[in-house]
Amino acid sequence: EIVLTQSPGTLSLSPGERATLSCRTSQSISSSYLAWYQQKPGQAPRLLLFGASNRPTGIPDRFSGSGSETDFILTISSLEPEDVGMYYCQQYGSSPRYSFGQGTKLEIK
Amino acid sequence: QVQLQESGPGLVKPSETLSLTCTVSGGSISAYYWNWIRQTPGKGLDWIGYVYHNGDTRYNPSFKSRVTISVDTSTKQFSLELQSVTAADTAVYYCARGGPAARDFDYWGQGTLLTVSS
Numbered sequence: 001e002i003v004l005t006q007s008p009g010t011l012s013l014s015p016g017e018r019a020t021l022s023c024r025t026s027q028s029i030s031s032s033y034l035a036w037y038q039q040k041p042g043q044a045p046r047l048l049l050f051g052a053s054n055r056p057t058g059i060p061d062r063f064s065g066s067g068s069e070t071d072f073i074l075t076i077s078s079l080e081p082e083d084v085g086m087y088y089c090q091q092y093g094s095s096p097r098y099s100f101g102q103g104t105k106l107e108i109k
Numbered sequence: 110q111v112q113l114q115e116s117g118p119g120l121v122k123p124s125e126t127l128s129l130t131c132t133v134s135g136g137s138i139s140a141y142y143w144n145w146i147r148q149t150p151g152k153g154l155d156w157i158g159y160v161y162h163n164g165d166t167r168y169n170p171s172f173k174s175r176v177t178i179s180v181d182t183s184t185k186q187f188s189l190e191l192q193s194v195t196a197a198d199t200a201v202y203y204c205a206r207g208g209p210a211a212r213d214f215d216y217w218g219q220g221t222l223l224t225v226s227s
Contacts, residue, residue, distance in 0.1 A: 035213035044203055044217040045154070056215060088154060092212035096169040098144075100154040 002027050002093050004101035012107040019076040021104045023089035028069040033092040036065060036074045039103075040085040048087075049074065076106075084108045111136035113204050113218035120224050121198075127191040127225075131204030131218055134185065138162055142207030143187045144214060145178060147200040159207060160187050194225045 003026040013019055023034070031052035037045035047056050049065040052072055062077045076083055089101040117129035131143070145157040158168035160178040168176050172191065180187040191198060201222050205214040 032210075033212055037214075044220050045214075046217070047208070047213055047215050050208060050210075050213045050215075090154075090213060096156055096171065097159075097167055098156040098214075100156075102153050 001095065002029065002091055002099060004089050004091055004099060006087075006089060006101035006104045008104060009102075010105045010107065012109055013079055014109045015079050015081055017079050019074075019079055019083070019106060021074040021076075021087050021106075023067075023072045023074070023101050025070045025072070025091060029091055029093065031068050031072070034065075034067070034072050035090045035092075036063075037088045037090060038083075038085055039088065040082075045088060079106075079108060081108050111206060111216045113206065113216055115202060115204050115218045115221040117202070117221050117223060119222065120226065121194055122227050123195055123225055124193055127189070127194050127198065127223060129189045129202055129204075129221065129223070130186050131188070132184075132186050133206075138180070138182050138185045138187075142211045143178075143180060144205045144207055145189045146203045146205055146214070146217075148203065148220070149197075149200040157189065157191075196225050199223065199225045 005024045007022045034052040036049040038048050039045040053065040064075045086103045088103045112134045114132045139162045142159045144159040158178045160166050160180045175192045177190040201220040203220045204218045206216040208215040
């Protein structure tokens with residue numbers, strides 16, 4: 001089973017700052033198999049990035065992703081107040097077919 | 110715009126079977142994988158399993174002995190049954206569509222809180 005470890009646990013930044021969130025996998029995976037989600041309070045998760053760096057239609061370009069093998073990064077270039085929430089990475093693999101990291105909580109000062 | 114809506118009892122007694130249904134609207138149920146995912150404060154997000162439009166299923170081994178997921182394409186619904194529930198099964202349950210490459214989840218329902226309690 002591939003374990004995803006996200007860091008930091010909590011990130012507190014001001015509007016306009018750059019946020020860098022990390023997701024580390026216990027085994028190397030293809031970047032095609034890594035996704036990121038945003039979950040605002042009281043809402044369902046929303047797909048932010050698929051294939052590590054691809055934005056679905058409607059996701060602002062301040063969200064970007066990078067990484068390979070075991071280390072993946074979600075970057076929010078200039079924080080907006082509405083970016084507050086939890087961020088999860090997710091991998092596609094063998095067993096279980098899908099698994100998630102424990103999340104990073106993003107707070108806006 | 111694809112929309113998913115979960116429905117279910119909200120409260121189930123220990124040892125009973127949890128049954129939830131997800132209704133798909135605004136898009137086709139064909140050619141996609143339809144998933145159940147749950148979220149608990151302690152364990153975060155857990156993928157439970159999926160059903161393909163043709164009825165093929167795959168489950169998380171953590172749930173495999175207790176779970177059944179089925180689909181009814183005529184009503185554009187798919188369902189989750191989880192047997193022998195305990196308090197540890199108390200969670201928000203989401204239904205979600207697998208993305209075009211089935212490697213992620215591109216549409217989610219709003220979630221339904223299911224509490225296991227006598």
